[in-house]
Amino acid sequence: MPRRTPTSLKDAKKTSIKSSFNALVYIPRFFKEIWKVNKKLFLLSAFCRLIGALLPVIILWVGKLIIDEIILQVSIDNPDYYLLWTYLAIEFGLIVISDLISRAISLTDGLLGDEYNIATSVTIIKKTNKINISLLEDSEFYDKLERARTQTTGRVALMSNVLGQAQSTISIATLVAGLIYFEPYLIILLVLSIIPSFINEVRFSQQQYSLARSWTSERRELDYLRFIGANDKTAKEIKLFGLTDFVVDRFKNLSEEYYQLNKTLAIKRSALGFVFNVLGSLSYYGAYVFIIYRVLSGAITLGELTFLSGSFNRLMRNLQDFFSKFTRISESALYLKDYFDFIDISIVSKTKEDMSLPKKIEKGFEFKDVRFAYPNSEIEILKGVSFTLKAGEKLAFVGQNGAGKTTLIKLLLRFYEPTSGEILLDGVNINRFNLATYQEFFGVIFQDFFRYEFTVKENIAIGNIDELDNQPKIENAAELSLANDVIAELKNGYNQQLGKRFLNGQELSGGQWQKVALARAYMKNAEVMILDEPTSALDAKAESEVFGRFIGLTEGKTSIIISHRFSTVRQANRILVLEHGKVLEIGTHEELMKNKTLYSELFTLQAEGYQ
Numbered sequence: 001m002p003r004r005t006p007t008s009l010k011d012a013k014k015t016s017i018k019s020s021f022n023a024l025v026y027i028p029r030f031f032k033e034i035w036k037v038n039k040k041l042f043l044l045s046a047f048c049r050l051i052g053a054l055l056p057v058i059i060l061w062v063g064k065l066i067i068d069e070i071i072l073q074v075s076i077d078n079p080d081y082y083l084l085w086t087y088l089a090i091e092f093g094l095i096v097i098s099d100l101i102s103r104a105i106s107l108t109d110g111l112l113g114d115e116y117n118i119a120t121s122v123t124i125i126k127k128t129n130k131i132n133i134s135l136l137e138d139s140e141f142y143d144k145l146e147r148a149r150t151q152t153t154g155r156v157a158l159m160s161n162v163l164g165q166a167q168s169t170i171s172i173a174t175l176v177a178g179l180i181y182f183e184p185y186l187i188i189l190l191v192l193s194i195i196p197s198f199i200n201e202v203r204f205s206q207q208q209y210s211l212a213r214s215w216t217s218e219r220r221e222l223d224y225l226r227f228i229g230a231n232d233k234t235a236k237e238i239k240l241f242g243l244t245d246f247v248v249d250r251f252k253n254l255s256e257e258y259y260q261l262n263k264t265l266a267i268k269r270s271a272l273g274f275v276f277n278v279l280g281s282l283s284y285y286g287a288y289v290f291i292i293y294r295v296l297s298g299a300i301t302l303g304e305l306t307f308l309s310g311s312f313n314r315l316m317r318n319l320q321d322f323f324s325k326f327t328r329i330s331e332s333a334l335y336l337k338d339y340f341d342f343i344d345i346s347i348v349s350k351t352k353e354d355m356s357l358p359k360k361i362e363k364g365f366e367f368k369d370v371r372f373a374y375p376n377s378e379i380e381i382l383k384g385v386s387f388t389l390k391a392g393e394k395l396a397f398v399g400q401n402g403a404g405k406t407t408l409i410k411l412l413l414r415f416y417e418p419t420s421g422e423i424l425l426d427g428v429n430i431n432r433f434n435l436a437t438y439q440e441f442f443g444v445i446f447q448d449f450f451r452y453e454f455t456v457k458e459n460i461a462i463g464n465i466d467e468l469d470n471q472p473k474i475e476n477a478a479e480l481s482l483a484n485d486v487i488a489e490l491k492n493g494y495n496q497q498l499g500k501r502f503l504n505g506q507e508l509s510g511g512q513w514q515k516v517a518l519a520r521a522y523m524k525n526a527e528v529m530i531l532d533e534p535t536s537a538l539d540a541k542a543e544s545e546v547f548g549r550f551i552g553l554t555e556g557k558t559s560i561i562i563s564h565r566f567s568t569v570r571q572a573n574r575i576l577v578l579e580h581g582k583v584l585e586i587g588t589h590e591e592l593m594k595n596k597t598l599y600s601e602l603f604t605l606q607a608e609g610y611q
């Protein structure tokens, strides 16, 4: 893992305040998405918030009426308490409604948040699937994906905050109206009490976001270290090689760095926050003194005093909350930008995908002087590769580790585009076909196939998930790949959960996993079959049997086999020997043996090893 130069707080300040305000433009789109998720719930939440916004001023007003009524009744000879008890009953009713409303708000927010969460997770998974592999392997892009993925809870909080903000705005407007009606001068004190803490909040939340953002890849590294440090897959090596301290030190050093930067920021934020809050309290008491003075001079009633001081206090808290939420919103809106940036990534092909795929391959594939370097890499992996894969032919790729065999497959499958040269199918450049339908053409098992911790049945059906319920087809595929013997030993047969992550899961050996994965290749009747070292973990007998079946079954089918075992390779119609990204030789086993170059040398070497 290459480490970047440590990011300081200063570096982290790069994202400007302006950009945080700019990010607010994503809010309407965000709400459009939430609206689409559940309209009824959204309307219910908005309605509750409207009621919740009006209640504070009404409660304060009823409080004023109660006090004034008490004073009135105390001062007269024949008191009548009917109105007083009525006011009290109304206030009680309002308090009950207020509680009900706030619970309804958190309930609707929670439910809406959960639904939105599910919807965005699905969107991210679907989008990731559409994005080209080359982009997924790019670390900058990966960081974007990570931010989009991990900020799901942040987005839910954002929704509550924005809705809460709308509620606060109405609440504030009604309280301000009351204040203006009785004592307009109080507004000046209110503004004075609020501005400093607002500036403080904006500044620090901005820095917080910038810090978190600039540390995306380090946080990814921390996650990775946490994963390898406490994981069943790595436990063997970590214990055996005594790697615990190495991993712990690396984790501690990196997290300590982040912790320190965060700590500095948090301390500064709290200290300044305290100072500004004291300023706020000062102005509140200034207002209080002013109101008391007005009562003493007979300008306003005691009831109005409670109303005004209550309104002022509430307003100040509401405004502080409003501004701190505002900064939190603009901070989360920046994450929103990451999310929309991710889902907006253009997946339009650079070329016109206007040709229709042949129903059946007529001539075959042709690589014409294909050169290729992986994105962000200077190293040319393929250096002018030319060959043909004829329709119905079985071609084997042979070559040393890193020669570029798998890379050839990745180009054929259009995971990447050649840097120069072209790949043709029946004379048409493959990038002229619709990508999804083109890829449908292939049945591929990679050497680093994924071990899905699902049931055996699902693991096999992954080769053609539409056939998940087609048990005979799954069993047939398992038989062809020899996985049926493995499954026969499992307690729950085809329904056995694989892997150790979930309850009652059963772990398989490397070779057993390979047999299960291999069965995927037989799940669809693909035009082209590609097996990239599919038998490396099988014992010699099993391998020969697997290949015997494969050859028999794919008779007349175009296929590619990559293998380091020459007993397998020799069964192919032709063999392509790749060396340092170039075609060294291509021909039948007999032809290559006669050539007496790399193939015959390696074949003889391996044959001797078996004697």
Ligand SMILES: Nc1ncnc2c1ncn2[C@@H]1O[C@H](COP(=O)(O)OP(=O)(O)OP(=O)(O)O)[C@@H](O)[C@H]1O
Binding pocket: 137, 374, 377, 381, 399, 400, 401, 402, 403, 404, 405, 406, 407, 408
């Ligand atoms: N995603 C990638 N980004 C950058 N370089 C890569 C990537 N994948 C592979 N390479 C590099 O490309 C070269 C060829 O890799 P490739 O997997 O095609 O070799 P191979 O012939 O299949 O090897 P093996 O027999 O070990 O499977 C290697 O040097 C490897 O480091």
